[in-house]
Amino acid sequence: MTTTTSTTTAAAGSAAEHAQRELLRLATAGSVDDGKSTLIGRLLYDTKSVLADQLSAVERATLARGAAAGEVDLALLTDGLRAEREQGITIDVAYRYFSTARRAFVLADTPGHVQYTRNMVTGASTAQLAIVLVDARKGVLEQTRRHATVAALLGVPHVLLAVNKMDLVDFDEATFRAIAQEFATYATGLGLPDVLAVPVSALAGDNVVDRSTRTPWYAGPTLLEHLEQVPTDDALADAPLRLPVQVVIRPRTAAYPDYRGYAGRIASGTVRVGDSLTVLPSGKTSVVAAIDTFDGPLEQASVGRSVTVRLADELDVSRGDVLVPTPTTDADAGTTVGQDLVGTVCWLSERRSVLGARLLVRLGTRTVRALLREVDARLDVDTQTVELLSGVDTLHAVDATDTSSDAAPSGLGLNAIGRVRVRLAEPVLLDDYAAHRGTGAFLLVDPADGTTLAAGMVGPTLLDRLAPEPDEDADADWLAGAGI
Amino acid sequence: MTPTPTLDPVEAPAAGSRLTQLDALESEAIHVMREVAGEFERPVLLFSGGKDSIVMLHLARKAFWPASVPFALLHVDTGHNFPEVLAYRDATVAEHHLRLVVAHVQDAIDDGRVAERPDGSRNALQTVPLLDAITANRFDAVFGGGRRDEEKARAKERVFSLRDEFGQWDPRRQRPELWDLYNGRHKPGEHVRVFPLSNWTELDVWRYIEREGIELPAIYYTHEREVFLRDGMWLAPGGWGGPRSDEVLETRTVRYRTVGDMSCTGAVESTAATVADVIAEVAASRLTERGATRADDRASEAAMEDRKREGYF
Numbered sequence: 001m002t003t004t005t006s007t008t009t010a011a012a013g014s015a016a017e018h019a020q021r022e023l024l025r026l027a028t029a030g031s032v033d034d035g036k037s038t039l040i041g042r043l044l045y046d047t048k049s050v051l052a053d054q055l056s057a058v059e060r061a062t063l064a065r066g067a068a069a070g071e072v073d074l075a076l077l078t079d080g081l082r083a084e085r086e087q088g089i090t091i092d093v094a095y096r097y098f099s100t101a102r103r104a105f106v107l108a109d110t111p112g113h114v115q116y117t118r119n120m121v122t123g124a125s126t127a128q129l130a131i132v133l134v135d136a137r138k139g140v141l142e143q144t145r146r147h148a149t150v151a152a153l154l155g156v157p158h159v160l161l162a163v164n165k166m167d168l169v170d171f172d173e174a175t176f177r178a179i180a181q182e183f184a185t186y187a188t189g190l191g192l193p194d195v196l197a198v199p200v201s202a203l204a205g206d207n208v209v210d211r212s213t214r215t216p217w218y219a220g221p222t223l224l225e226h227l228e229q230v231p232t233d234d235a236l237a238d239a240p241l242r243l244p245v246q247v248v249i250r251p252r253t254a255a256y257p258d259y260r261g262y263a264g265r266i267a268s269g270t271v272r273v274g275d276s277l278t279v280l281p282s283g284k285t286s287v288v289a290a291i292d293t294f295d296g297p298l299e300q301a302s303v304g305r306s307v308t309v310r311l312a313d314e315l316d317v318s319r320g321d322v323l324v325p326t327p328t329t330d331a332d333a334g335t336t337v338g339q340d341l342v343g344t345v346c347w348l349s350e351r352r353s354v355l356g357a358r359l360l361v362r363l364g365t366r367t368v369r370a371l372l373r374e375v376d377a378r379l380d381v382d383t384q385t386v387e388l389l390s391g392v393d394t395l396h397a398v399d400a401t402d403t404s405s406d407a408a409p410s411g412l413g414l415n416a417i418g419r420v421r422v423r424l425a426e427p428v429l430l431d432d433y434a435a436h437r438g439t440g441a442f443l444l445v446d447p448a449d450g451t452t453l454a455a456g457m458v459g460p461t462l463l464d465r466l467a468p469e470p471d472e473d474a475d476a477d478w479l480a481g482a483g484i
Numbered sequence: 485m486t487p488t489p490t491l492d493p494v495e496a497p498a499a500g501s502r503l504t505q506l507d508a509l510e511s512e513a514i515h516v517m518r519e520v521a522g523e524f525e526r527p528v529l530l531f532s533g534g535k536d537s538i539v540m541l542h543l544a545r546k547a548f549w550p551a552s553v554p555f556a557l558l559h560v561d562t563g564h565n566f567p568e569v570l571a572y573r574d575a576t577v578a579e580h581h582l583r584l585v586v587a588h589v590q591d592a593i594d595d596g597r598v599a600e601r602p603d604g605s606r607n608a609l610q611t612v613p614l615l616d617a618i619t620a621n622r623f624d625a626v627f628g629g630g631r632r633d634e635e636k637a638r639a640k641e642r643v644f645s646l647r648d649e650f651g652q653w654d655p656r657r658q659r660p661e662l663w664d665l666y667n668g669r670h671k672p673g674e675h676v677r678v679f680p681l682s683n684w685t686e687l688d689v690w691r692y693i694e695r696e697g698i699e700l701p702a703i704y705y706t707h708e709r710e711v712f713l714r715d716g717m718w719l720a721p722g723g724w725g726g727p728r729s730d731e732v733l734e735t736r737t738v739r740y741r742t743v744g745d746m747s748c749t750g751a752v753e754s755t756a757a758t759v760a761d762v763i764a765e766v767a768a769s770r771l772t773e774r775g776a777t778r779a780d781d782r783a784s785e786a787a788m789e790d791r792k793r794e795g796y797f
Contacts, residue, residue, distance in 0.1 A: 018505075018691060019504065019506075019695070020504055021504060021505045021506075022502060022503070022504060022505055022508075023503070023504075023505040023508040023509070053771050093640070093660075094632075094636075094639040094640045095632045095639055095640075095682070095683070096639065097632070097633045097683070097685050099505075099685075099687075103505070104505040104685075104688070106683050118660060121660075121662065122660045122661065122662055125662040125663045126662075126663060126664070232502060237502070246515070246518040246519060246521075246522050247518050247521050247522045247548075249548060249549075249550070249551050250551065251550050251551035251552070252551075253550070253551075253552075255550070256550045256551075259550060259551075263518055263547070263548075264515075264518070265511060265512075265514070265515040265518075265664075292549075292550075293546070293549075294545065294546035294549040295546075302502075304502075304503045304507075304508060304511055305503060305507070305511050306510075306511040306514040306515050306518070306547070308549075319522045348660050360669075362665050362667065364665075365519070365522065437663075438663075438664075441662070441663045441665060442665070443662065443665050443667060445667060445669060449669075449671055450646075450667065450668075450669025450670055450671070451659070452659045452660060452662075452667050455660070455662045455663075
């Protein structure tokens with residue numbers, strides 16, 4: 001059985017420890033029967049995040065399912081969701097909270113469900129780490145590859161492969177090694193930067209929170225130890241500054257008659273007093289006169305912090321603008337301002353994409369009118385293959401009234417992932433998602449009722465990496481044949 | 485070559501500038517509030533005088549400083565409030581020059597829009613006056629202090645939660661919420677409930693209250709109070725109808741973990757006199773906040789979900 005090591009919990013730990021505690025956001029890749037609910041239940045239970053009234057409710061539910069008295073089915077801790085699914089209600093993501101003395105965790109629990117891609121994309125969009133579960137008896141399956149693909153697509157910096165149900169393969173090292181190796185090879189192909197495999201039994205608690213004595217051949221951290229240690233800052237701290245302006249603060253009071261501050265949360269990098277900044281898309285420049293907060297001025301502030309910046313010059317800056325470093329030479333500008341957005345989208349709505357549709361694009365704090373010009377590639381998430389649809393503007397080539405999902409479906413339907421080209425009504429900052437997970441993300445919104453149609457990532461993504469080289473001869477023939 | 489010792493400490497490395505958990509939660513909540521200010525015409529902040537709404541108001545003051553909070557407060561008054569909490573509410577409104585809108589459950593009872601329940605609890609009756617106040621004032625975004633850790637129906641709530649013209653929460657109609665791109669678009673008549681404290685836990689709220697030195701109504705700390713036992717909870721007597729003739733008043737040393745309608749909010753026995761005492765008590769508690777002190781959530785497994793579907797916050 002497992003041994004209990006020095007597990008620190010929310011109840012333990014000093015006030016000073018809590019004051020320094022960091023936040024890690026993670027997502028579980030959901031699928032049926034891999035033990036995900038049990039694993040989450042185990043994490044909550046072993047970090048003492050389950051309170052007596054919740055536990056007694058689970059004990060009652062366990063009994064009601066015919067178990068012996070005293071047994072607790074940890075999977076039932078997340079059962080509220082399942083009960084709703086049984087009633088036919090689709091709830092895509094639930095959020096759960098647990099903590100140790102070192103870190104607090106926000107876990108996006110994405111149930112394995114028919115809407116899997118949309119669910120996973122939602123959970124993974126904010127995750128710094130994704131837990132991919134496999135059943136040790138079954139090894140890497142199609143759904144495992146799907147989870148890895150979505151994590152790679154969304155740029156999740158860290159992936160933990162939890163090889164679960166090790167108790168059912170007698171904690172066999174060779175089984176674990178083979179699965180870990182197969183997944184690592186696959187993950188490398190996807191460009192996933194950091195992957196760790198951990199042998200666990202969520203049911204018995206091996207290597208989840210407490211170290212197992214039944215895996216003496218495993219020298220790595222337990223699942224929770226890894227969650228406590230994995231770096232949280234990643235690339236966004238070192239990336240160039242991006243400060244999307246949310247609101248302009250203008251008190252117009254006797255105490256602050258001429259105050260004009262630009263409030264926003266730093267999406268990447270650091271801003272310092274004295275820095276020369278450029279306002280995009282206008283391109284006007286000024287110098288940071290002050291970084292204000294309610295608690296007093298700052299000399300500098302970094303990614304994640306909500307601040308208010310004052311500039312030395314009176315500029316026309318408003319919501320939707322982005323403050324970036326002023327380039328010192330043309331070569332290091334590093335910013336692209338344009339009206340043609342090319343990116344990868346995950347379609348979230350049951351309404352299919354229609355070429356030529358008028359949309360709203362939400363990018364950072366800016367919303368602009370837009371036209372869907374092209375859907376030129378589709379990713380089959382199960383096989384990780386990319387289908388090229390057409391290399392040219394198909395605005396009039398596809399029947400826009402075709403909303404059927406089976407017979408030669410056009411465009412993108414629910415859960416589809418594809419590459420789009422969108423023409424924007426005005427120029428905006430277009431950051432590559434790969435380098436700017438904060439400012440490179442966008443939404444496509446239906447202007448009629450506000451429905452979020454798609455989640456998008458600007459610039460080349462995994463999809464471009466997986467896409468076959470276009471057959472240029474065939475393309476040329478087609479162009480010639482069309483008389484273009 | 486010998487390295488030259490530096491007299492001054494070098495600038496803090498990147499690791500030192502990382503946000504702590506409370507900083508990250510604060511920054512996220514401020515971001516959410518600024519998004520609402522940027523996207524909506526008439527936001528309002530639900531303010532009950534409870535700790536979550538007090539923390540929300542504190543965050544709102546930070547979000548827009550040195551300008552004042554750009555939205556009004558809305559209090560749904562059940563008529564069964566703790567007098568200490570009403571006094572706190574009015575003092576806060578005066579101190580920060582805020583605009584307060586009060587919707588009275590009693591008014592809705594008097595003109596027949598809602599009916600008093602036999603058990604005297606008016607918590608569930610708040611929904612009608614709340615929705616009426618939203619309609620009458622044309623509020624398009626309504627901040628609530630709900631946290632996802634409170635209850636399993638709330639674990640699935642979005643930060644921006646679209647409500648139809650009846651104020652209903654439809655779990656099937658929720659918009660996926662990605663990155664920090666909150667979509668507040670809505671049709672006329674619809675509104676959006678906004679939960680800036682979604683990712684906070686009860687302990688986070690208390691640790692933040694401690695760190696920020698936020699003042700709370702005195703009933704959150706230990707005091708002697710006349711109470712009586714009903715359904716395993718210590719309720720305070722009052723005009724709402726308690727105690728019944730078979731219920732015995734006694735003086736106990738108590739405090740409140742939540743503040744709500746007196747008819748359904750129980751006191752817990754406690755000697756916690758300071759924020760630090762409360763944190764120690766909450767950290768060691770084996771009961772959830774609502775499991776301990778909210779009668780209405782015990783009504784059924786899906787009590788909260790049912791009320792939310794009706795337009796409750």
